[in-house]
Amino acid sequence: MRLELNQLEKEFGDKKVLNGLDVDIEDHHIIGVIGPSGGGKSTLLRMIAGFESISSGQIHLNDINVGQEKEKLHKRCGFVFQSHHLFLHLTVLENITLILEKVHGYSSQDAEEKAIRLLDQFGLKQHVNKKPQQLSGGQSQRVAIIRALAIDPDVLLFDEPTSSLDPVLTYDVLETILELKKEKKDFVIVTHEIGFVKEVADYIVFIHEGEIVEHGPVEIVEEPKTDQLDDFLSKVFSWTN
Numbered sequence: 128m129r130l131e132l133n134q135l136e137k138e139f140g141d142k143k144v145l146n147g148l149d150v151d152i153e154d155h156h157i158i159g160v161i162g163p164s165g166g167g168k169s170t171l172l173r174m175i176a177g178f179e180s181i182s183s184g185q186i187h188l189n190d191i192n193v194g195q196e197k198e199k200l201h202k203r204c205g206f207v208f209q210s211h212h213l214f215l216h217l218t219v220l221e222n223i224t225l226i227l228e229k230v231h232g233y234s235s236q237d238a239e240e241k242a243i244r245l246l247d248q249f250g251l252k253q254h255v256n257k258k259p260q261q262l263s264g265g266q267s268q269r270v271a272i273i274r275a276l277a278i279d280p281d282v283l284l285f286d287e288p289t290s291s292l293d294p295v296l297t298y299d300v301l302e303t304i305l306e307l308k309k310e311k312k313d314f315v316i317v318t319h320e321i322g323f324v325k326e327v328a329d330y331i332v333f334i335h336e337g338e339i340v341e342h343g344p345v346e347i348v349e350e351p352k353t354d355q356l357d358d359f360l361s362k363v364f365s366w367t368n
């Protein structure tokens with residue numbers, strides 16, 4: 128995928144949250160966005176997803192100018208957020224077929240076949256007729272991932288997909304995301320799971336206080352060049368080791 132940010136800024140009222148982000152990442156499949164809480168990671172991802180306006184600057188995702196081509200963006204990108212946002216009144220199957228039929232023009236039979244094939248692939252076929260309330264948090268999040276995947280997106284965007292899950296359910300969701308890596312899907316993931324991001328990502332963007340302080344191939348987390356990344360990683364790993 129290609130992700131290009133040009134002098135990207137975000138302000139909420141008089142508070143500047145992202146300050147002149149500039150990066151041009153080409154020919155990488157999985158971009159991990161990491162950094163301390165409040166630094167602006169989710170805001171950046173929501174802007175890439177077109178859900179948050181751009182105060183100034185530009186975002187290009189592959190050939191899409193995000194600020195100007197929302198419809199194209201939403202047809203070609205899948206999104207998975209912290210909480211799964213499934214429709215509670217629909218079954219698992221309907222949650223997936225709805226978007227295929229309404230937005231992507233599938234017949235109901237084709238939509239159903241595709242949804243069931245994906246649910247089967249990810250070990251969720253037995254839940255097709257359940258409502259989201261009957262699923263665990265991890266299962267719901269995996270259904271949300273399948274829903275995002277069902278449209279055959281060029282790029283998937285994940286915003287802390289495990290943040291509301293306990294460690295066991297987190298493991299299930301991370302396994303599902305690793306499966307996507309094996310299938311050579313392109314995605315951008317914001318996560319606090321640094322051990323996981325080291326395994327899954329091939330490019331890292333480190334955001335600190337609204338700025339990209341370091342970015343580069345995943346190896347940068349082994350040998351940080353800046354005090355900020357070094358400090359961040361040592362704090363993260365002092366808890367996990």
Ligand SMILES: Nc1ncnc2c1ncn2[C@@H]1O[C@H](COP(=O)(O)OP(=O)(O)OP(=O)(O)O)[C@@H](O)[C@H]1O
Binds near residue numbers: 144163166169
């Ligand atoms: N809608 C909003 N209105 C006002 N301020 C906001 C809004 N959304 C985010 N912010 C502020 O923007 C800053 C960056 O928030 P953001 O959620 O992007 O950070 P983050 O790096 O993803 O943090 P975390 O890891 O804790 O999720 C924070 O100070 C937050 O309070």
